Amino acid sequence: MIAVVTTGTGGYDRLELRKVPVPVPGPGEALLQVLAAGINNTEINTRLGWYSASVTAATAAADGDGTADRPDGGWNAATPFPFIQGTDCCGRVVAVGPGGDAGGIGARVLVRACMRPHGFGSAETVWMGSDFDGAFAQFVKVPAAEVFAVTCDWSDAELATLPCAYGTAENMLHRAGVAAGDRVLVAGASGGVGLAAVQLARRRGAEVIAIAGKAKAAESVDVVVDNVGGAGFGAMLEVLRRRGSFVTSGAIAGPIVDLDLRTLYLKDLALLGCTGWDAPVFPDLIAHVERGDIRPALAGTFPLDRIAEAQRLFLEKRHVGKLVLIPPPPG
Template sequence: MMAVVTTGTGGYDTLRIDRVPVPRPAAGEVLLRVLAAGVNNTEINTRLGWYSASVTTGTQGAADAGADLREDGGWNAATPFPLIQGTDCCGEIVAVGQGVDAARIGSRVLVRACMRPHGFDAPDTLWLGSDFDGAFAQFCTVPATEAFAVTCDWSDAELATIPCAYGTAENMIQRAGIAAGNRVLIAGASGGVGSAAVQLVKRRGAQVIAVASPAKHDVVRSIGADHLIDRDADPVAALGQESIDVVIDTVGGAGFGARLDVLRRRGTYVSSGAIAGPLVTLDLRTMYLKDLTLIGCTGWDAPVFPSLVSYIETDEIRPLLDRTYPLDRIVEAQRDFQAKRHVGKIVLIPPA
């Protein structure tokens, strides 16, 4: 089969289009024909070794660093290179391993990218495309329990926009306890996770204040944002001190402190990323004098993915698909992703 094999940390030259054996499903697994695979920051970050503590810049800065990249920069320490990346997978079950009902063959499924191998009471995570081979290929194998059948009229590419971005956003929203009437500030609202959060927060009846570049305001407003502010604006000047109940942040960087300043007393800050930079300045007085709650989110809780599937099937959310590329044009797709001119998701389509 055709696959994109990432050979190690580094630039685009580490992405090799190769012919590799089709994997065979082990007991308890299913073999998927990959129908579509979304592009995420995490694949670029892993290729760059950005998760290493030795990398202190944002994703773009890490890309420019070149020789300073580190092999220990995976989600769970060292990445098992060579690796087929691809965290978002929409696929069709074409074979099953021992112990899996053969009646599942033919089902179109979404894969829960964040797996909890020791159960949801344990903190361990296992990520498709980061800890084992993922969806940047014509076929992949996953545990049968992580493949969720979805009944809807969405295209394969539209379904592939969901797993990582919407799972991450829904997990943050559930952890933060966002409810009707809350005022929620979403940083990076035009990206995959941010645009998902806009829809998922609105679904709960909360008010969305979205941060995005002016060129993207109309699109972000069309998916539910109540108020838009420029990503370069001072949120305190735009919104006022203590005006927000919850901040959802995947950006980090220099704007971190101002995002805490706009939180009300006993407000909540929740983060799942730091594309503008992982090192921030925290004034502990702001945190403790305002009784703030700061939540880091990576591992998805049990209700997250079943909830997303139900939202799709009841037409409560819609995909935000920017464009698609053939799988063998992954370098072009990742370059365009890094340019940040898109809104929503970029998706790769493997050959049939």
């Protein structure tokens, strides 16, 4: 099969289009033909080794800063280079491992990218495309329990906008306990996670204030949903009401921020970091899609072999929504 193999930490030269063996599903696994694969910050961050404590700049600033090895630069730990990235997958089940249920073969599915290998009572997570081979390929092998059939009129590319962005946004709102009547400030609202948070917060009956670019909110809010970070962090805390919550899933504008602890404790604020998805998050998302509660935010598509061009455009942050890669059909 054709795949994009990320060979190590560094620039776009680390993305190599190769022919590699089609994975063989084992017990409890399913093989999917990848129909579409979304692009996320995490793939770029991992390639750059941005998760390393030695990196303090924004993702875009770190792009192209050399090929220094950063063994601590992976999502959970050391990244398993060389490997295939791709966290978002819309696919079709084409085979199951020994003893598996063949009744799902042929179904169009989404993959829950954030997996809890020891159950939801454990905090340990494993991520497709970060901890093991992902969807930047014609086929991907995944645990069968993480495959969710979906029936809707969305295109393959539209479905591929969903898993990481909407899963992250729904998990943030779930963890923050956003409910009807809350006022929610969403930073970076033109990006994948931001747009998802706007839709999902509205679905919960919250009043949403969306920030894109350098705009600032003058109103006080109950919850701030942020995956931007950087210099705007302090201002976000200032607009929170007493006992408000700041929930974050990223730091694309910079991971090192100034925190006035007096603001934190005098306003009785809660700071929530969100990575691992709770149990109801992904099944709820599938239900939202099938009921028509949310709509996709697709900014554009690229063939798989134009991944470097797509990632460059992604880092420019001039698009609204998600960019998606389309692998060539097998054969």
